[in-house]
Amino acid sequence: MAAAPANAASDIVTNSAGRAATWLITKQSADGGFSNGFAKGSDVSATADAVFALAGDASAKKNVASALNFLAAQVPSGKLKTGQYVKIALAAKAAGANPRAFGGKDLLAEISKATNPKTGVIGDGVFTHALAVLALARGGASVPAQALTALEALQTPAGGWAFTGAGAPDVDTTALAVQALIAAGRPSNSGAAGRGLGYLRGLQNTDGGFPYQSPSAYGTDSNANSTALVAQAIIAAGDQPESWAAAQGNPLSALVNLQQKSGAIAFQSAFADDNILATVGAIAALNRKGY
Numbered sequence: 112m113a114a115a116p117a118n119a120a121s122d123i124v125t126n127s128a129g130r131a132a133t134w135l136i137t138k139q140s141a142d143g144g145f146s147n148g149f150a151k152g153s154d155v156s157a158t159a160d161a162v163f164a165l166a167g168d169a170s171a172k173k174n175v176a177s178a179l180n181f182l183a184a185q186v187p188s189g190k191l192k193t194g195q196y197v198k199i200a201l202a203a204k205a206a207g208a209n210p211r212a213f214g215g216k217d218l219l220a221e222i223s224k225a226t227n228p229k230t231g232v233i234g235d236g237v238f239t240h241a242l243a244v245l246a247l248a249r250g251g252a253s254v255p256a257q258a259l260t261a262l263e264a265l266q267t268p269a270g271g272w273a274f275t276g277a278g279a280p281d282v283d284t285t286a287l288a289v290q291a292l293i294a295a296g297r298p299s300n301s302g303a304a305g306r307g308l309g310y311l312r313g314l315q316n317t318d319g320g321f322p323y324q325s326p327s328a329y330g331t332d333s334n335a336n337s338t339a340l341v342a343q344a345i346i347a348a349g350d351q352p353e354s355w356a357a358a359q360g361n362p363l364s365a366l367v368n369l370q371q372k373s374g375a376i377a378f379q380s381a382f383a384d385d386n387i388l389a390t391v392g393a394i395a396a397l398n399r400k401g402y
Contacts, residue, residue, distance in 0.1 A: 123367060124363050124367060124397050125397075127366070127367045127370055127397055128393075128394055128397035128398045130370065130374035131370065131374050131375065131376055131390050131393055131394045131397065132164070132165060132168055132170070132171060132394055133170075133374055134373050134374035134375045134385070134390065135161060135164065135165065135375075135387070135390055135391065135394065136165070136170075136171055136174050138387055139161075139174055139177070139178065140152075140153050142181055143158075143177035143178050143179075143180050143181035144157075144158040144178065144181040144182075145157045145158045145160075145161040145178065145387065145391075146387065147387065147388060148386060148387040148388055153181060155182065155185050155191065155195045155198070155199070156194065156195055156198045157387065157388065157391070158178050158181055158182055158202075159182060159195070159198035159199050159201065159202035160198065160202070160388070160391040160392070161178060161391050162175055162178045162179060162182070162202035162203075162205065162206055163201055163202045163205045163206075163391070163395060163400075163402075164390075164391040164392075164394035164395045164398075165178075165394070166202070166205040166206040166207075167205075167398075167400075175206050178202075179202070179203065179206055179208060182199050182202065182203070182213075182214065183213060183214035183215075184214070185199075185214070186199065186213060186214025186215060186216050186218070187214055187215050187216070192234075192235075193221075193222060193225040193233065193234040193235070193239055193243065194234055194235070194238075194239045194242065196218050196221045196222050196225075196246075197222055197234070197239060197242045197243050197245075197246045198242070199213065199214075199218060200213075200218040200219060200222065200246040200249075200250055201242070201245065201246050201249060201402060203218065204246075204249050204250055205400075210246070210250045211250065218246075218250075219246065219247055219250045219252045222243050222246055222247060223247070223252070223255075225243070226255070226257075226258065230261055231255065231257035231258050231260060231261035232258075232261050232265075232276070233258060235275075236274055236275040236276055237262070237265050237272050237273060237274060237275065237276045237284050237288065238274050238275075238283070238284045238287060240258070240261070240262060240265075240291075241262065241272070241284065241287035241288045241290070241291040242287060242291070242402070243258075244258055244259070244262060244291035244292075244294070244295055245287070245290060245291045245294050245402045248291070248294040248295050249294060249402070254295045259292070259295055259297065262288060262291060262292065262303070263292070263302075263303040265288075266288070266303050266306065266307065267279075267280045269310055270285075270306040270307055270309055270310030271284070271285040271307065271310040271311075272284045272285045272288040272307070279324060280310065280324075281323055281324045282311060282314060282321050282322065282323055282324065282337040282340065282341060283323060283336065283337050283340050285307050285310055285311055285344075286307075286311060286337070286340035286341045286343065286344040287340060287344075287402070288303075288304075288307055289304050289307040289308055289311070289344040289347065289348070290343060290344050290347045290401055290402050291402075292304040292307075293347045293348060294347070294402070299347070299348035299349060300348070304348070307344075308344065308345075308348060311341050311344065312355065315341075315355065315357050316331070316332070316333045316357065316365075317357050317358040317359050318333055318357065318359045318360050318364075318365050318368070319333075319338075319355070319356065319357045319359060319360030319361040319362055319363075319364050319365040320333025320334070320335075320337075320338040320360070320362060320365030320366070321333055321334075321337045321338045321341045321362070321365075322334065322337060323336075323337050332379050332380065332381060333365050333379065333380075334378050334379045334389070335366055335369050335376045335377065335378055335379070335386070335389035335390075335392060335393050336378065336388065336389055336392045338362050338365050338366055338393075338396070339362075339366060339389075339392035339393050339395065339396035340392065340396075341355075341362055342362040342363060342366070342396035342399075342401075343395065343396055343400070343401035343402060344401070345362065346396075346399055346400075346401045347401045347402070351399075352396070352399075362396070363396065363397060366393045366396060366397055367397075368380070369389070369393070370393075371383065371384070371385055373385050375387070375389075375390045376389045376390040376392075376393040377389060
C-alpha cells in the first residue's frame with residue numbers, strides 16, 4: 112500500500128473518497144442492504160451507515176434508493192432496537208427522506224420513547240444517546256433539555272465520554288457526544304463540547320489518526336473508525352481536519368494511508384484488509400460530512 116503525502120491534498124482526499132465509494136457499491140446485496148462484514152446477510156445498522164456515506168453521490172443514487180427500500184422494509188417489524196431507529200433516521204435525513212414518516216413509522220417519536228424518564232438518557236448508553244440527540248436535532252425535532260443535561264453530566268473529568276457511561280472514556284463516543292452537543296446548539300469552543308475536543312486532541316497519534324482508547328491494553332494504533340469520527344467532530348466545530356496536523360499527518364491523510372488497492376479502507380495498518388465498516392465511516396469523513 113503506497114503512502115500518501117503527510118498532508119493529503121484536497122484532490123487526493125476527494126479521489127480517495129470516490130474510490131472507497133466505488134468499492135462499497137460492489138458490496139451491496141441483492142436485497143439492497145449491506146453486510147457488517149462479520150455475519151452473512153444484510154445488517155440494518157451497516158446499511159444505514161452505507162446510506163449516510165453514499166447520500167449525495169450522484170453515481171450511487173440507485174444504490175442509495177435500494178438501500179433505503181431495504182431499511183424501510185425492516186421498520187414495521189417491531190424488532191428494531193433504539194440504536195437501529197437512530198441510524199435509520201440519520202440515514203433517511205441524509206438521503207432526503209422524511210424520518211417522521213419512514214417505513215410507516217415516525218422514527219423520531221420511536222427514538223423519543225426510549226428516553227429514561229429518570230436519567231434523560233435515550234437508549235442503552237452514551238454512544239446511542241449521543242446518536243439519538245443527533246438524529247432528533249438533524250430531523251428538526253426539539254431536543255429535550257434533560258437529554259442535553261444528561262449528556263453533559265456524563266462527561267468524565269478527563270473531558271471524554273465512555274461508551275456505556277461507566278468506565279474509561281473512548282474516542283468514538285466522545286467524538287459523537289461533541290457532534291451531538293454542537294448540533295443541539297451548544298458552543299463548540301467552550302463548555303462540554305470544547306473540553307471534549309481538547310480531550311480528543313490530546314489522544315492524536317503522530318500519523319494524524321486516533322486510537323479507540325488510550326491507554327489501552329489492546330494497543331493505541333490509529334484506526335479508521337475512530338479517526339473518521341474525530342474528523343467529523345472537527346468539521347462540526349467549524350474547522351477542517353487538516354488543521355489538526357501532527358508530526359506525520361492529519362486525520363484525513365491518516366485515512367488515505369489506510370486505503371487498499373481495491374479502494375476499501377482498512378481498519379488499521381496492522382490489519383491491511385478490506386473492511387466495510389471502516390470504509391463507510393471513512394467515506395463520510397473524506398467527503399467532509401459529519402452527522
